[in-house]
Amino acid sequence: MKWIDLSVPINEKMPVYPGDPAVKIEPAGDIHKNGYEDHYLSIGTHAGTHIDAPSHMIVGGATLDQVPLENFSGRGVLIKSGMNLGLETIDGVSIQKGDIVLFHTGMSGLYREPEYYNNYPAMTEELARYLIDKKVKMVGVDMCSVDHEPFPVHKILLKENILIIENLTNLSALDGLEFRILAFPLKLQLDGSPARIVAEIPQTNS
């Protein structure tokens, strides 16, 4: 097996969604004084590479701990969408029940720029509804969000319990490969969680 990391590093310098609290990391134990090094991490549930649970946008929706484990992994499908997140971008792509569909827009190249948060394309509602019809497990993007306020696409997907992955990186490493996505969030009884999201490439594939 070969593994590919699709997650951004977590540190105090990472950008966060406008209005969200910044990541803070404080020492909690000193190796010379206490015999071990230890830290206290403060992080928003939607900072960095993370997963949205239905309760993020749906009143009464499931929190992450209520989502069955099998929903956090599946066959990955990479869509080289560029900035077009309409139905035409998946023309001719075979999407199957249980797939995890990742859209590579290229926005991750602007991760540290203002444009990353104020000039990104929104997925169309038609595409979101198509992915629901196909019964995918998760939808992922290399952007800060799948759409803009008031977030109709978030609501369409989360209402159907389709999880959303945001702030993916390194998607170009998946070009031309068959892969499986593993996207297990922390066991938080909350609306979202940062997660280490990785692709597993079968040996026959590399």
Next chain:
Amino acid sequence: MKWIDLSVPINEKMPVYPGDPAVKIEPAGDIHKNGYEDHYLSIGTHAGTHIDAPSHMIVGGATLDQVPLENFSGRGVLIKSGMNLGLETIDGVSIQKGDIVLFHTGMSGLYREPEYYNNYPAMTEELARYLIDKKVKMVGVDMCSVDHEPFPVHKILLKENILIIENLTNLSALDGLEFRILAFPLKLQLDGSPARIVAEIPQTNS
């Protein structure tokens, strides 16, 4: 595939290692006011089910982001050790290079009791050295720690870049099964990280 969760839930009521900071969860966005629900999680790098990086106890040791991705998964080996964490507990067990060896002591049944932190067995240095000889990837326990202050076993394992998983739960669900462990921590440039640790059971096995 079938998945088994080996992670404790993360919330403000969870116990933490004596002296470590408590978990705090604050609201950051309100679904009625902001249109979305969002939280700010503050958590120690060694709270709940978590992974120790070498830098936790070794000066100049690797932080978690420096550990190759392939070290976070492998064939799982379950040792029903009970409270005996000496060499004899793995008598006759076939341990291979790259395995992730989990010791089921039963201490997880006392997770919320004072004994969980003040009366648990330590792994012997001999057993730790045997696991190093076998070139395992990770060593996991359903206890708050693999040993007691001044933590000789931690240091023996971490010095050889063998990662340690602590506060596992639900290990009895693995009895008699073949399984693979997936234990991907957050991409923190730090000494440890809470992680969603799961076992993957091949279909032929259930």
